[in-house]
Amino acid sequence: MPHTAKDALPAADRHASPERRLEALATLAEAAIASARRHGADAAELTVNEDRGLAVNVRNGEVETVEHTRDRGLAITVYVGQRRGSASTADLLPASLEATIAQAVAIARFTEDDPAAGLADPDLMARELRDFDGWHPWDIDAQRAIALGVACEAAGRGADARITNSEGAAVNTGESLSVYANSHGFIGPERGTHHAISASFIAGSGEAMQREDWYTTGLSPADLEDPEAVGRRAAERAVARLAPRPVKTGTYPVLFSAEMARSLVGHLLGAVSGGAQYRRSSFLLGAAGERLFPAWMQIVEQPHLMRGLRSTSFDGDGVATRESALVRDGVLERYLLSAYSARRLGLQTTGNAGGTHNLEVARGPHTLAELARGMGTGLLVTELMGQGVNAVTGDYSRGAAGFRVEGGRITYPVDGITIAGNLKDIFANIEVVGSDVDPRSHIACGSILVGRMTVAGEG
Numbered sequence: 001m002p003h004t005a006k007d008a009l010p011a012a013d014r015h016a017s018p019e020r021r022l023e024a025l026a027t028l029a030e031a032a033i034a035s036a037r038r039h040g041a042d043a044a045e046l047t048v049n050e051d052r053g054l055a056v057n058v059r060n061g062e063v064e065t066v067e068h069t070r071d072r073g074l075a076i077t078v079y080v081g082q083r084r085g086s087a088s089t090a091d092l093l094p095a096s097l098e099a100t101i102a103q104a105v106a107i108a109r110f111t112e113d114d115p116a117a118g119l120a121d122p123d124l125m126a127r128e129l130r131d132f133d134g135w136h137p138w139d140i141d142a143q144r145a146i147a148l149g150v151a152c153e154a155a156g157r158g159a160d161a162r163i164t165n166s167e168g169a170a171v172n173t174g175e176s177l178s179v180y181a182n183s184h185g186f187i188g189p190e191r192g193t194h195h196a197i198s199a200s201f202i203a204g205s206g207e208a209m210q211r212e213d214w215y216t217t218g219l220s221p222a223d224l225e226d227p228e229a230v231g232r233r234a235a236e237r238a239v240a241r242l243a244p245r246p247v248k249t250g251t252y253p254v255l256f257s258a259e260m261a262r263s264l265v266g267h268l269l270g271a272v273s274g275g276a277q278y279r280r281s282s283f284l285l286g287a288a289g290e291r292l293f294p295a296w297m298q299i300v301e302q303p304h305l306m307r308g309l310r311s312t313s314f315d316g317d318g319v320a321t322r323e324s325a326l327v328r329d330g331v332l333e334r335y336l337l338s339a340y341s342a343r344r345l346g347l348q349t350t351g352n353a354g355g356t357h358n359l360e361v362a363r364g365p366h367t368l369a370e371l372a373r374g375m376g377t378g379l380l381v382t383e384l385m386g387q388g389v390n391a392v393t394g395d396y397s398r399g400a401a402g403f404r405v406e407g408g409r410i411t412y413p414v415d416g417i418t419i420a421g422n423l424k425d426i427f428a429n430i431e432v433v434g435s436d437v438d439p440r441s442h443i444a445c446g447s448i449l450v451g452r453m454t455v456a457g458e459g
Contacts (some may be wrong), residue, residue: 006054007042008322010369014147015199016313018135018175018177018191018268019144021050021177022029022177022179022189022191025048025049025050025177025178025179025189026178026179026181026187026189028048028074028092028097029046029048029179029180029181029187030181030187031094031097032044032046032048032074032076032101032181033046033181033182035087035097035098035101036076036078036101036105036267037100037183039101039105040080040109041078041079041080041104041105041107041108041183042079042080042081042404043078043118043182043183044076044077044078044079044118044183045075045076045077045080045119045180045182045183045317045318045385046074046075046076046180046181046182047074047075047177047178047179047181047316048072048073048074048075048092048178049071049072049073049074049176049177049179050070050071050072050176050177050178051070051071051072051117051174051175051177052069052172052174052175052177053068053070053172053173054066054067054068054069054070054072054140054141054142054145054172054174055067055170055171055172055214055281055457056145056146056149056170056171056172057071057149057168057169057170058149058150058168058169058170059153059155059166059168059169060153060166060168061150061153061154061168062378063146064168064285066142066145066146066355068142069174069220071090072090072092073088073089073090073092074088074089074092074097075087075088076088076100076101076104076121077104077319078101078104078105078108078164079108079117079118080105080109080117081113082113082114082117082118083108083109083111083112083113083114083117083391084108084111084114084117085103085104085105085106085107085108085109085110085111086104086107087100087103087104087107088100096171100313104153110358111131112151112288115343116340116341116343116344117143117338117340118266118343118396119182119183119184119317119318119339120317120318120319120338120339120349120353121339121349122184122318124317124318124320124339124349124351125184125186125314125317125318125319125320126163126186126188126313126314126318126321127320128313128320129188129189129314132285132304132305132306132307132308132311132312132393133219133232133306133312134191134193134219134307134308134309135175135191135192135193135386136193136195136219136220136221136222137173137193138173138193138195138221140171140173140221144418145171145173146171148197148227149168149169149170149171149197149227150169150360150363151227151228151231152169152171152197152199152227152228152230152231153169153199153231155227155228155229155230155231155232155235156169156199156201156226156230156231156232156234156235157201157231159231159232159235159236159239159427160203160235160236160239162203162239162242163201163202163203163235163238164201164202164203164204164205164209164238165201165300166200166201166202167200167201167202167211167213168180168199168200169197169198169199169227169230169231170196170197170198170199170444171196171197171227172194172195172196172197173193173194173195173196173221174193174195175191175192175193176190176191176192176193176194176425177189177190177191178190180316180318182317182318182331183301183401186304186312186314186318188314188318190312190403191346192219193219193220194217194218194219195217195218195219195220195223195224196215196216196217196218196224197216197225197227197230198213198214198215198216198230198234199213199214199215199230199231199234199235200212200213200234201213201234201235201238203235203238203239203241203242203315204240204242208242208243209243210238210239210241210244210413211238212238212240212241212336213234213237214230214233214234215230215440216230217440218358218439219307219309220307221430223307223439226266227373237382240403240413241401241413241415242413243412243413244401244412244413244414244415244416245404245412245413245414246414246416246417246457246458247379247404247414247417247455247457247458248457249456249457249458250454250457251452251453251454252283252377252378252379252452252455253375253376253377253378253379253431253450253451253452253453254378254379254381254419254449254450254452254453254455255371255372255375255379255380255381255405255447255448255449255457256337256379256381256447256448256449256450257366257368257380257381257402257447258368258379258434258436258437258438258445258446258447259369259382259438259440259441260382260384261433261445261446261447261448262438262441262443262445263384264426264427264448265299265359265361265443266443267389267423268292268299268423268427269336269355269356269359269404270282270391270418271283271284271287271289271391271394271423272284272287272288272326272332272334272335272336272337273335273336273343273352274335274336274337274339274340274342274344274345274352275341276391277335277345277423278341278344278345281391281392281425282391282392283390283391283393283394283422283423284332284394284424287332288332288333288334288335289331289332289333290331290332291329291331291332292301292327292330292331292332292424292427292428293327293330293427293428293430294330294430294431295329295330296329296330296427296435297327297329297361297362297383297430297433298325298328298329298361298362298377299325299327299328299359299360299361299362300323300324300325300326300359300360301323301324301325301326301356301357301358301359301360302323302357302358302360303321303322303323303351303357303358304321304323305358308357308358308442309441309442310355310356310357310358310442311357311358312357314351315333315338315351315352315353315354315357316337316338316353316354317338317349317351317353318458319339319349319351319353320351321351322351323359324350326356326359333450334350335347335350335414336350336352336356336431337349337350337352338352338353338354338356338435339353340353353452354408356442356443357442358442358444359442359443359444359445360444361433361443361444361445361446362433363433363434363437363445364432364434364435364446365435366378366432366434366435367435367436368436368447369410369435369436370434371432371434371447372405372408372409372410373408373409373450374408374432374449375405375449376407376408377403377405377406377407377410378405379400379402379403379404379414379417379418379419379455380402380403380404380405380410381400381401381402382402382403383400383401384398384399384400384401385398385399385400385401386398386399388418389423394422394423395422395423396419396420396421396422396423396426397418397419397420398418398419398420399416399417399418400415400417400418401413401414401415401416401417401420402414402415407427414457416457417455417456418455418456418457419453419454419455419456420453420456421453421454421456426450426453429450429451429452430448430450430451431447431449431450431451432448432449433445433446433447433448433449434446434447434448434449
């Protein structure tokens with residue numbers, strides 16, 4: 001049977017072991033780099049990938065969608081001198097690959113010289129390629145996935161009589177094989193799996209309705225919460241938000257739940273990224289070496305964690321990754337740099353092309369409930385809305401919902417409020433990080449208590 005445009009590998013290999021499929025992708029990558037040279041490129045780098053997945057959605061006990069995916073693609077960047085051109089294709093047949101490579105070279109010939117363009121230094125390439133226990137395929141078919149989704153939703157619908165509607169439950173599983181290669185001779189194969197179960201419910205009726213969800217995710221099916229537990233948790237969260245009350249405008253301590261707290265870390269990462277620094281679009285411009293947090297704060301990047309959500313031996317430039325402090329004793333130690341952004345800034349790459357790899361935020365011994373008891377009167381924020389963050393000034397103003405804390409006790413739900421401040425002040429006013437780390441992100445961070453923030457509410 002003839003190959004279709006999506007048939008990246010011969011039919012005999014499409015059902016082969018992941019090792020065999022990675023070998024085939026690596027062979028294809030080598031051939032594409034050699035072809036780029038023949039077309040006149042002085043250097044080249046590419047990523048070729050093969051992804052497979054199953055996604056099932058159910059609602060009110062009925063199947064809404066069942067989607068099987070299988071995608072393959074190649075994205076290549078070539079350099080002619082210090083001119084750069086990029087092209088990509090989902091068709092990995094030889095003729096299409098040749099046309100894509102030729103197009104990338106043609107684009108490079110018509111672009112302007114960029115003094116920062118080019119591959120990372122060959123001496124920085126990863127030499128030891130390790131496996132971090134990230135490959136755990138889920139032997140599940142569509143019928144079994146549907147059954148798990150139905151059970152998840154049914155558990156949530158039956159958890160409380162105040163659950164009046166369902167937005168459905170979903171079960172997802174996927175496998176990814178990829179190879180990064182460049183003309184230094186570096187070839188980096190990687191493989192990984194990801195799985196998730198989620199549910200969303202509506203509690204109450206009319207204008208008093210409240211919506212909430214919950215999900216579990218992991219590299220292995222064994223890392224997932226029980227489907228029924230996911231459904232019940234989503235329902236409990238929706239019911240807990242019923243009958244919200246307003247709060248008076250004022251200045252209060254604000255406790256960010258763990259899943260909201262990591263968004264504060266995310267704002268830090270955006271501000272110290274190489275792109276934000278060389279574009280001069282960061283409220284932390286030139287801040288390396290400055291104390292931004294209390295002296296006890298530590299944030300460490302750990303790219304070699306076993307079964308870490310973002311563990312890897314090399315970054316998107318092929319540069320070897322290593323454990324390194326981002327914040328030590330409250331001081332910003334470095335930026336997050338790729339080879340390109342490092343050259344733009346006259347610095348050395350930090351192995352962060354493509355982002356960060358497993359951040360560990362120093363945590364204290366206290367749970368969320370204990371943090372609430374210690375804060376006295378304030379707000380627990382469990383949802384943030386809007387995009388009211390100015391990346392250049394650090395001004396922060398976002399819609400929020402959560403719970404009022406009075407006398408150290410989490411009391412009633414609140415919504416329709418806005419919390420505001422400046423991120424520099426917010427970072428400096430962090431009083432404690434809780435022990436309740438949310439494991440669903442590569443940013444391992446517990447709840448964060450900020451000593452004071454402006455809260456706009458009623459009056």
